[in-house]
Amino acid sequence: MNVTLYIATSLDGYIAGPDDDLSWLFTDADYGYSEFYRQVDALIMGRGTYEVVTKMGDWPYAGKHVVVVSRAQEVTITTSETEFHSSSLSALLQQLREKGYLKVWLVGGGDLVRSFLNESLVSHIQVSLHPILLGKGVPLFPGGFPRTLLQFEGAEAYESGLVQLSYSVPAEARVPVTTSA
């Protein structure tokens, strides 16, 4: 099962500026997003990310299965094909796998990324590194997870200065997700 953290960050590691500011993100080109998105079966995101996305206007993930995760707080689901999940993350991946969702996009944010890393459930990391220092904001990696060696898979630099970095997490550092059947 493929669980890819695919996310844009500033050089100083923020996924959003203060007040969830995303105005610094490059929107001039696709940067491989469409190709990535086409291959994804299901999306997993935290409560905060869900709230930011739904506030932005039209739901951009129509037609994909989406899971909103929060262990602390109930979330009101207002979008199609979206389920709420509040228990174990590995159980969630088992369920997705059993439903045939084999390529999962871990959308964010930082707290959910930490939980996934803590449970060694991330298989791939693709970071769209923007040429900017934000100075403050919402960190991609808030810390508090075990040291994880990565396998570098490639880097692609675009003319705008965005660098797409791809890593995989070696299998021995991951929890295998198999069907319970």
Next chain:
Amino acid sequence: MNVTLYIATSLDGYIAGPDDDLSWLFTDADYGYSEFYRQVDALIMGRGTYEVVTKMGDWPYAGKHVVVVSRAQEVTITTSETEFHSSSLSALLQQLREKGYLKVWLVGGGDLVRSFLNESLVSHIQVSLHPILLGKGVPLFPGGFPRTLLQFEGAEAYESGLVQLSYSVPAEARVPVTTSA
């Protein structure tokens, strides 16, 4: 005047693990360091970095002019060609320039980097991004400085998975350093 922040970090933005752990840094190859170091006229580092380096054994910067900066605390200098500086950073750069030191390596650590960014005194950033998540440690960019747009200069990926990223800070975002004469 060229002030380059040249530093190694983990993908999650740490320059050292807990207890100043540097054991994760790649030492199998030079990664362009010798060429960079050869061109440097002077080094600037914070008190903490100086203490870590001097504890590690032989002073690796013999033959270069080194400035140890601390505004809060006196530092005992035990190495050759090393001066202590405790006042303004822009005044320090003026002094270095007047002495003919035109290419400066800003070694770190995070607090000094923040001060330099706060005063718009960094002209170049070269980051040796290691394929590892540390989960905790000493952050390269502890935050608390203004948003800074960067100009991407290039990326070089090595077989080990280290990616060298180069940026310049556009002149309009910097404080010009000129001689007072």
